[in-house]
Amino acid sequence: MNQNRRPLKRAIKKLAGFFVGLAFASTAFAHVFPQKQEPGAGASVAAPSQVKITFDGPLEPAFSSLTITNAVGKQVNAEKSLVDAHQPDVITVALPPLQAGRYIVHWVAVASDGHRTHGDYAFEVK
Numbered sequence: 001m002n003q004n005r006r007p008l009k010r011a012i013k014k015l016a017g018f019f020v021g022l023a024f025a026s027t028a029f030a031h032v033f034p035q036k037q038e039p040g041a042g043a044s045v046a047a048p049s050q051v052k053i054t055f056d057g058p059l060e061p062a063f064s065s066l067t068i069t070n071a072v073g074k075q076v077n078a079e080k081s082l083v084d085a086h087q088p089d090v091i092t093v094a095l096p097p098l099q100a101g102r103y104i105v106h107w108v109a110v111a112s113d114g115h116r117t118h119g120d121y122a123f124e125v126k
Contacts, residue, residue: 032057032089032111034119041121047098048125051077051105058088063110068094071102088112098125 011064027048036054039045051066068077091107106120 025088030057030111030113031115031117032059032109033117034107034109037105037121039123042123044124044126046126048095050092050094052090052092053105053107055089055091055109058081058112059091060110060112060114062089063108063116064091065108066091067106068095069094069104069106071104076103100125 012047012080018035032055034053038050038052039048053066063079064080064083066077067075069075076098077093077095079094081091084090091109093112102122102124104120106118106123108118110116
């Protein structure tokens with residue numbers, strides 16, 4: 001009867017090895033996500049001079065971006081967003097003086113390993 005259990009034990013070991021390998025592979029191909037937004041999602045603030053997002057990992061500057069639109073979808077930032085050379089997990093974009101209203105931040109973040117994430121959030125200027 002011991003011989004009947006050997007194939008089962010081998011199959012369980014192989015399956016466990018597969019799951020361990022899968023766990024390590026998923027951490028090697030991580031995506032980056034926002035950790036802190038200024039102004040924050042849903043915030044009601046005085047007109048900010050910039051939007052700043054800190055991510056949980058370094059960004060690829062050539063492919064990461066921030067775009068700010070007003071309530072009717074018109075882009076309000078004229079300047080291009082920049083990834084901070086000294087803090088590669090931070091991206092900012094300068095803003096012109098904003099009028100009261102709702103604004104939407106659209107972000108694209110490409111991790112240094114090439115994986116892309118994107119999203120948006122809104123804030124309000126008083």
